[in-house]
Amino acid sequence: xxxxxxxxxxxxxxxxxxxxxxxxxxxxxxxxxxxxxxxxxxxxxxxxxxxxxxxxxxxxxxxxxxxxxxxxxxxxxxxxxxxxxxxxxxxxxxxxxxxxxxxxxxxxxxxxxxxxxxxxxxxxxxxxxxxxxxxxxxxxxxxxxxxxxxxxxxxxxxxxxxxxxxxxxxxxxxxxxxxxxxxxxxxxxxxxxxxxxxxxxxxxxxxxxxxxxxxxxxxxxxxxxxxxxxxxxxxxxxxxxxxxxxxxxxxxxxxxxxxxxxxxxxxxxxxxxxxxxxxxxxxxxxxxxxxxxxxxxxxxxxxxxxxxxxxxxxxxxxxxxxxxxxxxxxxxxxxxxxxxxxxxxxxxxxxxxxxxxxxxxxxxxxxxxxxxxxxxxxxxxxxxxxxxxxxxxxxxxxxxxxxxxxxxxxxxxxxxxxxxxx
Amino acid sequence: xxxxxxxxxxxxxxxxxxxxxxxxxxxxxxxxxxxxxxxxxxxxxxxxxxxxxxxxxxxxxxxxxxxxxxxxxxxxxxxxxxxxxxxxxxxxxxxxxxxxxxxxxxxxxxxxxxxxxxxxxxxxxxxxxxxxxxxxxxxxxxxxxxxxxxxxxxxxxxxxxxxxxxxxxxxxxxxxxxxxxxxxxxxxxxxxxxxxxxxxxxxxxxxxxxxxxxxxxxxxxxxxxxxxxxxxxxxxxxxxxxxxxxxxxxxxxxxxxxxxxxxxxxxxxxxxxxxxxxxxxxxxxxxxxxxxxxxxxxxxxxxxxxxxxxxxxxxx
Numbered sequence: 164x165x166x167x168x169x170x171x172x173x174x175x176x177x178x179x180x181x182x183x184x185x186x187x188x189x190x191x192x193x194x195x196x197x198x199x200x201x202x203x204x205x206x207x208x209x210x211x212x213x214x215x216x217x218x219x220x221x222x223x224x225x226x227x228x229x230x231x232x233x234x235x236x237x238x239x240x241x242x243x244x245x246x247x248x249x250x251x252x253x254x255x256x257x258x259x260x261x262x263x264x265x266x267x268x269x270x271x272x273x274x275x276x277x278x279x280x281x282x283x284x285x286x287x288x289x290x291x292x293x294x295x296x297x298x299x300x301x302x303x304x305x306x307x308x309x310x311x312x313x314x315x316x317x318x319x320x321x322x323x324x325x326x327x328x329x330x331x332x333x334x335x336x337x338x339x340x341x342x343x344x345x346x347x348x349x350x351x352x353x354x355x356x357x358x359x360x361x362x363x364x365x366x367x368x369x370x371x372x373x374x375x376x377x378x379x380x381x382x383x384x385x386x387x388x389x390x391x392x393x394x395x396x397x398x399x400x401x402x403x404x405x406x407x408x409x410x411x412x413x414x415x416x417x418x419x420x421x422x423x424x425x426x427x428x429x430x431x432x433x434x435x436x437x438x439x440x441x442x443x444x445x446x447x448x449x450x451x452x453x454x455x456x457x458x459x460x461x462x463x464x465x466x467x468x469x470x471x472x473x474x475x476x477x478x479x480x481x482x483x484x485x486x487x488x489x490x491x492x493x494x495x496x497x498x499x500x501x502x503x504x505x506x507x508x509x510x511x512x513x514x515x516x517x518x519x520x521x522x523x524x525x526x527x528x529x530x531x532x533x534x535x536x537x538x539x540x541x542x543x544x545x546x547x548x549x550x551x552x553x554x555x556x557x558x559x560x561x562x563x564x565x566x567x568x569x570x571x572x573x574x575x576x577x578x579x580x581x582x583x584x585x
Numbered sequence: 586x587x588x589x590x591x592x593x594x595x596x597x598x599x600x601x602x603x604x605x606x607x608x609x610x611x612x613x614x615x616x617x618x619x620x621x622x623x624x625x626x627x628x629x630x631x632x633x634x635x636x637x638x639x640x641x642x643x644x645x646x647x648x649x650x651x652x653x654x655x656x657x658x659x660x661x662x663x664x665x666x667x668x669x670x671x672x673x674x675x676x677x678x679x680x681x682x683x684x685x686x687x688x689x690x691x692x693x694x695x696x697x698x699x700x701x702x703x704x705x706x707x708x709x710x711x712x713x714x715x716x717x718x719x720x721x722x723x724x725x726x727x728x729x730x731x732x733x734x735x736x737x738x739x740x741x742x743x744x745x746x747x748x749x750x751x752x753x754x755x756x757x758x759x760x761x762x763x764x765x766x767x768x769x770x771x772x773x774x775x776x777x778x779x780x781x782x783x784x785x786x787x788x789x790x791x792x793x794x795x796x797x798x799x800x801x802x803x804x805x806x807x808x809x810x811x812x813x814x815x816x817x818x819x820x821x822x823x824x825x826x827x828x829x830x831x832x833x834x835x836x837x838x839x840x841x842x843x844x845x846x847x848x849x850x851x852x853x854x855x856x857x858x859x860x861x862x863x864x865x866x867x868x869x870x871x872x873x874x875x876x877x878x879x880x881x882x883x884x885x886x887x888x889x890x891x892x893x894x895x896x897x898x899x900x901x
Contacts (some may be wrong), residue, residue: 166660168688173686181674370670376639377664378687380656385876561599563640 170379174387178362179394188395192402204348220251222297223267225258225280232310237307241300250300251276264289277301283308334528336437340446341524348454348520349493353486355396356478358463360482362388363470363557376562381554389462389550396458439527448532449526449535456542457519461489463546464516467553488516496520503528512538516544588615590739590770592652595645595887596635598628606631607794608645613772613787618765620785621774624880627773628794630667633743636772637664650738660689663737667744667774673717677703677727680716683729695734702730706756722749729757733764740764742773746780758784778873790876790885802872809870809878810842813851818861827854838864 164172182188224234238253251274256262264278267290276297278289283305290298366384367371375384439446464485472478492514499511499521511521522538598606606628613619623629634640636647638655650658671680681702682695690698703712706726716724725748732738733740734822742761746754756773761771761784775781781788782802788803790798798805817824824839825832829851830839841853848867855862 165717169689170687173683178670181672185674258823370666370668371672372670373639373666373668374664374684374728377637377662377666378659386768401815558641563598575688 167380167383170383170391171387172466174375174379174384175391175394178388180393182391183398189396195403199330220274220276221254222246222251222276222291222301223254223256223264224301224304225256225264225267225278226283227261228257230283231255232259233308233311234304234345237304237311241303241307245300251297253304257492279305310383328548337440337528338501338503338524341439341503341527342497344450344453344494344523344527345493345520346498348457348523349496351396351400351454352457352461353489355399356392356458356465357482357486359389359392359462359556360469360478361475362392362466364472364475364478367561372393373564376558381558381562382550385463385550385554385557387467387529392462393455395460400454440530441526441532445532446461446526451521452535453519453523453526453541453542454544456539459546460516460519460542460549461485463549463553470553470557492517494522496524499525500527515542518542518545587612588651589613589648589681590615590650591619592749593636593645594647596632596642596647597644598635598640599643604794606635606642609791609794609796611789611796612798613770615770616765616768617771618761618771618784620634620781620788621772621791622776622778622781622788622876624679624776627791629791630743632791633741633751633772634776636738637662637741644675655745658739659740660735662824663688663735663740663744664731665729665732665742667757669728669732669748671724671728674715676713677719677813680727681731681734684728685734688735688737690735698734699730702734703727706730706760722753725749726753726756726786729760733760733769736767738769740771740773741768742771744775745889746775746777747771754780778871778876781825782872788872790879792880797879797883803869803877805875806869806872806877810844811840811848811867811869813841813843814864814866815839815855815862816864817855818863819859821860824858824860827858841884843867849873 189475226234234253234255241304242249242253256267258280262280264280264287268275268291274291276291276295277300279286281287282290286302288298288301288304328390363372372384375381441449467480468481468485469478472481495507495511495514496517499505499508499517502508503525508521508525511517512525517537520540522535526535589612591611593609593611595686596606596609596611597604609632610627611621612630621629621632629819631640633765635642636649636655638647639658647655649655650661655662672683678696678699681699682690682692683833685695686692700709700712703709708726709721710724711793716727719727729742732742740761744760745757745761749757760782761773765771773784785802787799787801788805789796798808816829820837828839829841829843829847832839855865
């Protein structure tokens with residue numbers, strides 16, 4: 164092991180253990196559990212709300228007794244075949260004299276989207292909103308009944324359905340995979356790399372930085388800290404991956420094999436049928452490596468900025484622009500993921516801070532593999548560059564104890580010096 | 586030619602417009618204990634940091650252990666910074682091993698040596714104690730051990746005695762001598778003269794950002810004339826005539842400075858005068874006096890400027 168690597172490892176080991184071997188790490192590790200819990204609770208509430216709303220919505224047809232059955236059959240035929248969301252529940256009422264559709268539409272307890280009344284050939288339809296889907300659905304039902312009556316009984320078509328399970332993944336699905344990778348990498352990076360902002364402040368706070376700076380090159384200190392934190396991040400991800408796989412296996416054991424066989428293609432098989440252009444193994448490896456690069460790049464920026472800050476407040480203030488910058492990179496990469504092969508995508512792949520995200524998306528839609536090696540090298544160069552610049556700034560500014568190193572205070576500082584000199 | 590462990594030439598450092606270190610040069614012979622003395626804010630710490638390559642000088646250069654750059658010989662140097670710092674959550678043994686590992690020492694060997702050092706310094710009961718639970722003095726001793734655990738060839742200690750009780754100060758002195766006997770070169774800064782006087786083979790005095798003296802402790806003390814304290818047996822005001830000009834009477838005794846070559850003639854005059862000798866001491870001034878003398882001389886050359894002093898203090 165070269166001295167540089169050894170030094171990096173010593174610093175990384177200390178940082179890794181100091182984070183992992185604390186009770187607070189357990190809280191950090193289990194934090195997503197709270198997130199999942201809150202999400203599940205929110206989702207449950209939302210679905211309850213949606214369910215109740217769905218149950219309450221209706222369209223009403225007030226028709227002659229002879230039309231009721233025909234309309235019910237037409238509704239059963241059309242309801243499932245229509246693309247998009249299903250129409251509101253159809254309520255059929257037998258027409259009596261003096262029925263006012265407006266009164267029905269305003270009945271309390273349920274949402275009534277449209278009411279149809281009168282003969283099917285020329286019905287009157289009262290809608291809550293003009294040109295609503297519900298109103299047109301009622302009109303369609305009426306037309307369907309009339310058409311069926313005019314044509315007489317017809318034998319239904321006997322189609323033979325074929326499924327394209329082996330026909331390759333659609334581009335839209337691949338783009339979705341790409342976008343998913345972009346978002347997951349961004350989220351993990353933002354959640355985990357953000358911690359690096361305070362690391363040098365900690366060293367300055369407990370005055371260990373002087374020992375480190377005297378003993379090893381500052382590059383080793385910066386890289387060691389990044390890699391220590393990366394280790395924590397990988398441990399975090401590995402833990403949750405293991406949990407997810409474990410949960411998946413437990414769920415598999417709960418499925419009745421007979422039912423699965425009856426269902427034909429099971430859900431996991433369907434998921435596997437959707438594949439990124441480079442194939443799952445390569446894609447997962449590439450996504451992991453791009454996560455590492457995104458983490459190192461963002462972590463290095465956070466670390467460098469945090470190293471410049473003198474107080475916690477300054478750290479918070481300085482980390483906000485970086486977060487905004489990172490979100491901008493996410494937007495760029497997402498746009499690139501949705502337009503593979505475009506000029507925008509190429510730009511996103513070239514800009515070093517969006518490159519890991521955009522290239523992960525590219526691995527989903529483009530089957531070229533060698534380009535990823537090039538991208539990883541390009542990103543690694545930028546990690547080194549960011550660390551180098553951070554170290555130079557830290558060394559010439561903070562460590563030298565200069566009072567004029569903060570560019571936004573420099574003019575003032577020099578003026579003060581000059582005044583003091585006089 | 587003398588083998589030098591530290592060779593610093595013309596080190597200069599500016600903090601903004603303020604010159605914190607002005608053309609300081611230092612040559613520390615290998616195997617010696619060398620003291621860098623100076624008042625608060627003189628530029629000692631900045632000079633040491635430049636010598637070790639922690640900060641870059643604006644002018645001048647530093648070579649360590651046979652003409653190498655500080656970066657090349659990091660693993661052969663031990664450094665105790667002025668601002669003490671350890672990870673509060675680390676146990677003493679691990680902290681020492683960590684500092685050793687930074688300098689290339691194997692972790693296991695570091696832990697073993699940590700136990701030896703701590704036992705020797707009567708700190709064995711806190712060896713597996715976390716730093717945050719220790720007293721400031723104990724933590725300082727732990728850091729000191731961490732600075733020398735890898736048996737460095739050059740040991741640089743910035744104000745090592747400050748914050749230590751007299752017992753620990755003596756232990757530290759013992760440790761410094763032992764490291765010197767092992768063959769290491771020790772360079773330390775202090776403004777407590779007693780330690781420098783007892784320990785140092787050579788000293789340098791830095792005041793007002795610049796080097797003002799370099800040499801042995803005796804040479805520094807020789808900058809001032811010897812001091813005589815003479816108590817006659819008889820009380821006769823005429824005695825003043827045989828004593829040098831400037832002799833002051835304090836109680837029954839007379840006090841005055843004397844040059845080296847005037848000692849024997851004085852003794853002859855006293856004997857011949859018949860006033861007798863109830864008490865007589867002729868001593869070299871302590872390093873403390875020489876130091877104060879040098880610093881005052883330097884200060885006299887400057888216009889006292891409170892604002893500049895304040896900048897100097899904050900920069901240090």
